[in-house]
Amino acid sequence: MQKFKRNSGIAFCVFIFLVLFHGASAQISGAQYKIYSPIVTFGAGEGSSQNYAFKELIGEIIAGITSGSSYRLRAGAVYRGVPEVISFSLSKNSIDFGTLTTVQVSEDFLDLSVSSNAAFGYAVMLFEDGNLRALSGDDIDDVSNPPVDAGVEEYGIVTEGADGQLFEDTGITNNLIVAKNSGQVSNSLVRVRFHVSISPVTAAGQYGHIVSFIATSEF
Structure with a gap:
């Protein structure tokens, strides 16, 4: 049995970035007035100028959301924001x-x-600065035929949980989505x-x- 003295300190320095997307907003107003419905119509329509855009729906027979670059309307009314x-x-x-050996897959999580x-939900993406590697320049291959198997040089990750997106060992690449949900959580x-094995x-x-x-969320 051949053993390799290595990886007593394989370190993943994890940096966390929180990104929020905010929309701008505008209204039609003056010193003595505010116009909340700039279109008089029995149907749908859209009013706009250099400084604003307003979309009017056909009542609330069918509930739903319509949106533009800087606003969202729910069932014809302004979708009230929350913090x-x-x-x-x-x-x-x-x-x-x-310490890695050829007879078993090593794991941490x-x-x-x-x-x-x-x-509109969130997503957590993964980025890396390059392959799992030694100072000598040698690296460990990403898994190509999951799962990671003992005795084969492979490295990959898998997720558990309702929002997890990786259902089998997957090689790490930039922009890899590891968790996602389309609603509030x-x-x-x-x-x-994290699974790794050597040959x-x-x-x-x-x-x-x-x-x-990197966690991103769209409001």
Whole structure:
């Protein structure tokens, strides 16, 4: 049995970015008035000028949402906004596989938690600064035929939880979506499992790379 002394400190430095998308708004008003319905019509229509755009619906027979670049209307009325909140946390900021061997797959995991009142949901994407690699330049291949198997040089991640998007070991690439929901969430938990294995010809050394999780939400 051949063992490789490596990875007692494979470190994933995780950077968290929170991004909120906000729309601008405008209204038609003067010193003595505010116009909330600039179109008089029995049907739908749209009024606009250099400084505003207003869309009118055909009543509330069918509820729904219409939108433009800077507004959203629900059933013909202004969709009242609420304080925009998104929170995102990770259970830890490093992954440690310990000493790798050819006879088993090494694993570590972290949990991510998201809360957001975004009406149109959120997504958590993954980015990396390059392959899992040693200072010598040797790297460990991303998994190409899941799952990650013992004795084969492979590296990948899989998610658990209702919002998880990776259902089998997947190689890390930029813009990889690991969690997603199309509505509001409170403390949505997703576990991200990291799996790695080596082959008899994998070069010994300490391997690492930087992985960034970015949470985005659309209001």
